Amino acid sequence: MQNLRLGRTVTLMEVCGTHTHAIFRSGLRYLLRESINLLSGPGCPVCVTPQGYIDLALELAGYQDVIITTFGDMMRVPGTKGSLQQARAGGAAVQIVYSPLDALEIARENTLKKIVFLAVGFECCHHRAGSRSIPG
Incomplete structure (x- = not known):
């Protein structure tokens, strides 16, 4: 060099x-x-996700009546107190989905739980996330 x-x-x-x-x-x-x-550069959506967003997801994951659903690349993004992967290893209900439709199916199967879909991903995912979150 x-x-x-x-x-x-x-x-x-x-x-x-x-x-x-x-x-x-x-x-x-x-x-x-x-x-x-x-x-x-601008960073990919996952890399530029604020730690506060992850921290909030981790807080929600701590509730027994909440299931966090997310795309797999969000699992290792660090918050100030750990990652979703660590939360899942500790017993939190964090599930990887490949589509917002998967999150809806999890909601149908778990009517007594609150389902949180972390809609962070590349631009190619946004239209699917938005169109599936509105019934009809």
């Missing part, structure tokens, strides 16, 4: 928070020459 000669400044954008974290953790940003500028 030290002998790399570009002749101009090159800007590279990492678009995932996991990438940004790995770059900082490994010290890569500091190893790059001044001619390489790393720019943190």
